[in-house]
Amino acid sequence: MNKPSIVLYKKLPADLHQRLEEHFAITEFDGITDKNRAEVFDALQNAEGLLGSGGKIDKELFDHAPRLRAVSTISVGYDNFDVAELTRREIPMMHTPTALTDTVADTVMALVLSTARRVVNVAERVKAGEWNENIGEDWFGIDVHHKTMGIVGMGRIGLALAQRAHFGFDMPILYNARSQHKEAEEKFGARKCELDELLKESDFVCILLPMTEQTFHLIGKEELAKMKSSAILVSAGRGPVIDEPALIEALKAGTIYGAGMDVFETEPLPKDSALLTLPNVVALPHIGSATHETRYDMAACAVDNLIAALKGDVKQFCVNPEVLKK
Numbered sequence: 001m002n003k004p005s006i007v008l009y010k011k012l013p014a015d016l017h018q019r020l021e022e023h024f025a026i027t028e029f030d031g032i033t034d035k036n037r038a039e040v041f042d043a044l045q046n047a048e049g050l051l052g053s054g055g056k057i058d059k060e061l062f063d064h065a066p067r068l069r070a071v072s073t074i075s076v077g078y079d080n081f082d083v084a085e086l087t088r089r090e091i092p093m094m095h096t097p098t099a100l101t102d103t104v105a106d107t108v109m110a111l112v113l114s115t116a117r118r119v120v121n122v123a124e125r126v127k128a129g130e131w132n133e134n135i136g137e138d139w140f141g142i143d144v145h146h147k148t149m150g151i152v153g154m155g156r157i158g159l160a161l162a163q164r165a166h167f168g169f170d171m172p173i174l175y176n177a178r179s180q181h182k183e184a185e186e187k188f189g190a191r192k193c194e195l196d197e198l199l200k201e202s203d204f205v206c207i208l209l210p211m212t213e214q215t216f217h218l219i220g221k222e223e224l225a226k227m228k229s230s231a232i233l234v235s236a237g238r239g240p241v242i243d244e245p246a247l248i249e250a251l252k253a254g255t256i257y258g259a260g261m262d263v264f265e266t267e268p269l270p271k272d273s274a275l276l277t278l279p280n281v282v283a284l285p286h287i288g289s290a291t292h293e294t295r296y297d298m299a300a301c302a303v304d305n306l307i308a309a310l311k312g313d314v315k316q317f318c319v320n321p322e323v324l325k326k
């Protein structure tokens with residue numbers, strides 16, 4: 001019997017590629033871009049599955065995939081997919097939560113620490129040969145321990161961050177989400193509050209929200225103005241949740257102390273972005289989950305997800321489970 005065809009648009013570790021090959025006939029691309037879209041469309045004509053990460057996965061693409069039965073992304077976020085269109089076509093889509101939760105929380109903590117203690121800025125000065133005598137106050141940062149941690153988006157990653165902040169740094173925790181998160185409250189002493197209160201009271205405001213219509217530019221000029229001038233904003237959910245020009249203004253004006261950022265409105269961050277010129281910004285290239293171990297685990301999860309889905313056996317990690325009930 002012929003194996004089902006799939007389109008793979010992300011390079012996989014050899015063993016995972018082989019596992020996929022045992023089940024499917026693979027047509028492989030290095031991402032889906034404006035340049036190769038037409039070629040991808042051709043390959044999709046026969047494809048029953050789609051697996052990869054990144055790119056714009058929209059209705060036009062699905063229109064070229066008449067046999068598509070399952071989609072699997074190697075990521076937690078799926079804002080680049082037209083999920084409503086997939087659901088309309090009764091196609092399940094799977095993602096890879098849990099595999100990366102701890103690693104992303106570690107990255108957020110790294111941003112908190114490096115921004116507060118000015119790790120990058122100070123290390124660059126050492127490399128530039130500026131450490132010639134006992135350091136003065138111009139090398140100092142601010143404390144992290146015992147300060148108030150504000151977490152916007154108390155989901156999987158928010159919870160893992162709360163654990164680190166509570167047990168590692170004795171930080172009181174405020175959080176904002178749509179629902180109450182008892183585990184965060186009971187295990188880590190977190191208190192749910194309105195966004196306004198969180199912005200006013202927190203020393204670190206960590207944004208861990210998905211990109212949705214409701215979260216687009218949730219943090220803009222007015223919200224930044226509510227933060228303490230000694231506070232730090234950390235952005236690790238999706239770039240467009242923050243109004244970047246407003247953030248740049250706030251950083252330049254000293255409305256807030258600094259920002260640690262792993263995600264941006266445009267990625268890769270344009271070379272002329274003012275964020276690159278500000279000493280109170282730590283900018284990372286969307287490395288939240290980027291460790292060898294975690295990226296492997298995410299890819300393995302996505303491979304398992306696609307194999308299960310094309311067997312009609314989806315048990316977990318489906319972002320549109322309503323299609324499974326039909």
Ligand SMILES: NC(=O)C1=CN([C@@H]2O[C@H](COP(=O)(O)OP(=O)(O)OC[C@H]3O[C@@H](n4cnc5c(N)ncnc54)[C@H](OP(=O)(O)O)[C@@H]3O)[C@@H](O)[C@H]2O)C=CC1
Pocket residue numbers: 076077078097098100104152153154155156157158176177178179180208209210211212214215236237238262263286287288289
């Ligand atoms: N920088 C990086 O490399 C990475 C970034 N991410 C991003 O992080 C996001 C979060 O991941 P994860 O924690 O696993 O996701 P979860 O779905 O577990 O958590 C999302 C949280 O956001 C809250 N939320 C959603 N919409 C709103 C809203 N309008 N107002 C207030 N709260 C809201 C949810 O609230 P409620 O609990 O009430 O539903 C939930 O607490 C991902 O969607 C992705 O975009 C993920 C991985 C890596």
Ligand SMILES: O=CC(=O)O
Pocket residue numbers: 074075076077078100288289
């Ligand atoms: O940003 C990364 C993800 O997994 O989502």
